[in-house]
Amino acid sequence: MKDDDLLSAPSDQQYVSLERTASTYTPLATYNLPKGENRHYQQQYADMYFARLAQLKPAVEKLASEAWAEFEIAGETALRKDRVLDVRQGELCWVAGTVYMEMPLKPNVLEDIGKEHWIAAPPPRIKYDSGIGLGIMLEDESGRLRLTGGFLHECLLVTGAIVAVVGTENKDGDFEVLDLRVPDLPRQPVRWELEDGNGALNGKATQEVRPTAGKVAIVSGLAISGDEGDTLLLDLLLEYLLGECAEPSMQGDAAKVSRLIIAGNSLSNSSPIPTREEVVAASKKSGRKIYGYDSSSYNAAPTDRFDQWLAALLPSMPVTLLPGEQDPTSTSLPQPPIHAAMFPHARAYMSLPQAREDASWFDSTTNPAEFNVDGFRFLGTGGQPVDDVYKYISDCEERLEMMEAMLRWRLTAPTAPDTLWCYPFQDGDQFVMKECPHIFFVGNQPKFETAVIEGPVGQQVRLVAVPKFRDTGELVIVDVETLVPEVVKFEIFEEG
Amino acid sequence: MPPKRKSTGPRPVSSRQSSQQPQLSFHGKQNRVTKPSAAQQTKASKKDPARQNELAQKDAKTEAEPEDEPTTADIVIEQQAEEELQDAHPDPLQHSATVKAEDVLGGRAAQSEVGATGGAIGTGWVADEEEQARKISETQIKRYWREKESVRLAPRVHQEGLSVHEKVLREFDMTGHYGPCIGIARLKRWKRANVLGLKPPIEVLAVMLKEMEEGNAKAQRAHVDELMSSRFIET
Numbered sequence: 001m002k003d004d005d006l007l008s009a010p011s012d013q014q015y016v017s018l019e020r021t022a023s024t025y026t027p028l029a030t031y032n033l034p035k036g037e038n039r040h041y042q043q044q045y046a047d048m049y050f051a052r053l054a055q056l057k058p059a060v061e062k063l064a065s066e067a068w069a070e071f072e073i074a075g076e077t078a079l080r081k082d083r084v085l086d087v088r089q090g091e092l093c094w095v096a097g098t099v100y101m102e103m104p105l106k107p108n109v110l111e112d113i114g115k116e117h118w119i120a121a122p123p124p125r126i127k128y129d130s131g132i133g134l135g136i137m138l139e140d141e142s143g144r145l146r147l148t149g150g151f152l153h154e155c156l157l158v159t160g161a162i163v164a165v166v167g168t169e170n171k172d173g174d175f176e177v178l179d180l181r182v183p184d185l186p187r188q189p190v191r192w193e194l195e196d197g198n199g200a201l202n203g204k205a206t207q208e209v210r211p212t213a214g215k216v217a218i219v220s221g222l223a224i225s226g227d228e229g230d231t232l233l234l235d236l237l238l239e240y241l242l243g244e245c246a247e248p249s250m251q252g253d254a255a256k257v258s259r260l261i262i263a264g265n266s267l268s269n270s271s272p273i274p275t276r277e278e279v280v281a282a283s284k285k286s287g288r289k290i291y292g293y294d295s296s297s298y299n300a301a302p303t304d305r306f307d308q309w310l311a312a313l314l315p316s317m318p319v320t321l322l323p324g325e326q327d328p329t330s331t332s333l334p335q336p337p338i339h340a341a342m343f344p345h346a347r348a349y350m351s352l353p354q355a356r357e358d359a360s361w362f363d364s365t366t367n368p369a370e371f372n373v374d375g376f377r378f379l380g381t382g383g384q385p386v387d388d389v390y391k392y393i394s395d396c397e398e399r400l401e402m403m404e405a406m407l408r409w410r411l412t413a414p415t416a417p418d419t420l421w422c423y424p425f426q427d428g429d430q431f432v433m434k435e436c437p438h439i440f441f442v443g444n445q446p447k448f449e450t451a452v453i454e455g456p457v458g459q460q461v462r463l464v465a466v467p468k469f470r471d472t473g474e475l476v477i478v479d480v481e482t483l484v485p486e487v488v489k490f491e492i493f494e495e496g
Numbered sequence: 497m498p499p500k501r502k503s504t505g506p507r508p509v510s511s512r513q514s515s516q517q518p519q520l521s522f523h524g525k526q527n528r529v530t531k532p533s534a535a536q537q538t539k540a541s542k543k544d545p546a547r548q549n550e551l552a553q554k555d556a557k558t559e560a561e562p563e564d565e566p567t568t569a570d571i572v573i574e575q576q577a578e579e580e581l582q583d584a585h586p587d588p589l590q591h592s593a594t595v596k597a598e599d600v601l602g603g604r605a606a607q608s609e610v611g612a613t614g615g616a617i618g619t620g621w622v623a624d625e626e627e628q629a630r631k632i633s634e635t636q637i638k639r640y641w642r643e644k645e646s647v648r649l650a651p652r653v654h655q656e657g658l659s660v661h662e663k664v665l666r667e668f669d670m671t672g673h674y675g676p677c678i679g680i681a682r683l684k685r686w687k688r689a690n691v692l693g694l695k696p697p698i699e700v701l702a703v704m705l706k707e708m709e710e711g712n713a714k715a716q717r718a719h720v721d722e723l724m725s726s727r728f729i730e731t
Contacts, residue, residue: 040572042568042569042572042679043572043679043680044676044678044679046676047675047676047679047680050675050676051675051688051692054675054692054693054694055692058693141672141673141675142672426679426680426684426688427684427688427691428688428691428692
């Protein structure tokens, strides 16, 4: 750099400016609950289990009958039984139902209430397995059948999965399992199927040539808590995405990113529930009794920081925001979108509540969420379903295997009414996947992992486990044309 | 306070008469507050064993009076039944702004705002089940019921006082194949079973529509639902 550079008159030199790649975004309202008084909580969860079994039974029975049509042992073929209790001793047969796993260490609300009065609660368990042995049962509307057999140790099973098993009943009354089948992946839509279909319905001609798709950035676990510790990494991320940092080749890479998906836990501990001791201490200090939530202790710093961060990013890049476990929205799945009231600055980029079709710039969406980016179907969650499945499977740390199992069971939240809070669906279980996504991403996982799984009719799904940004500083960038992810890591070099 | 003095002089004429305020009395026949039904007879019948039964009945009656307030379960089932009733008799003057041409003409399933609970309320028919059900006559229903009874070895007991319609509906309630019958209106349950592909019998739908036409809103709630959510069950 010469000495005259900074003190010279403005020149006519044209500098190259980079344009961000555009993308087509279509949100789907799959997990939107009705508003206000149309939401009923009167019904029981038995309706949900019944609906789940009725929806998935045809699929699993079709697969099972194809697989076991010639299943023969000692000259005996397997017969299909309608109800779980119709199995007979010594008869080779197959039956389909819901899996129920007996885990005495599962959180039990009655035990919790009982213990609350007498002893301090034990620390939450990482896994529910008690070590005594698996108590797996198959259930349908007629009753429950206990399953045994060495084959079960190889299978990944959680309460709520729909499976078909073949075997025979032994003299103890337990069903010995010889083979197991799951519904497997549903039908995968062709790329651009939804957009072409909508266009045809509206009378527009289909576009033959679509522009090349760019990349999509996925991050999760920003965990903004309002203290100074999170400022630098967040700002680095912001500058990278805006193309303000690094050299021109990296800026070129950042310009190809057409959308940012934030997959849960953007805020940490946003609504802490005070413990009993804290409430007592607070009331002793101030003299007034504080019932329930004390609004004078609300700290607006985290949401303020997040809002400013988004408002700086949004003019340049569209964002999809999924809520997570610690975000300020309902804890029961499907979580409603984080309300526009939390984003006084960023809500200028949000669509109006009635005009759902416009939600293509800043889309605050539900958890789990399903949407189309550049024709490909994306399905993502904030991490709660996978974390819950993790607690059921003993001796297994493979999160990708659990994600694959969830897709093959066709359930976005298999443990839903049992150990995961959810809305009591009455007409149909909304967590049943009707269409197979092209990419399934899960946020707030311990580390970045990816794999591709294949379905029975040639479906291919890319699984992406997105790590927590607060702990690892990793940002996942997926190339939409090839669906291959890569990682960009942000680290602060601390001199020792 | 100055000590009390005993005064013996002639007292003025009763101060009550000179003042303008009326006299208040909290006893007497005009001011009765309690109902004369149960309280009066307790003393006598406690000793008389022959009247214990009467007493029990009267107790039950006084307890049953708060039943006039509907419970949350009642309200929800009534709401569901009303929605189904409205759907069965759509008011021609009411214009539904959300009905588009595609819904009526049967286009591709439109993306609805409330994707999570299966679309707008009022839908739920797969094909023309409603028209088919309305065409079914009483003789067809009776024939269906006779077939159902002939399958059993022994006749049904404790159902002498029920109409054929009520018997058909109760049998539909108790069939576990179509899901739990508690907490859901009967028509909604039929629609749900239909959408899930469980093929519920069309005669049951015919009975339900006939009951609705007669304005019998009570038939929308399963009898076991009323029993299970009753307040008189001992726990």
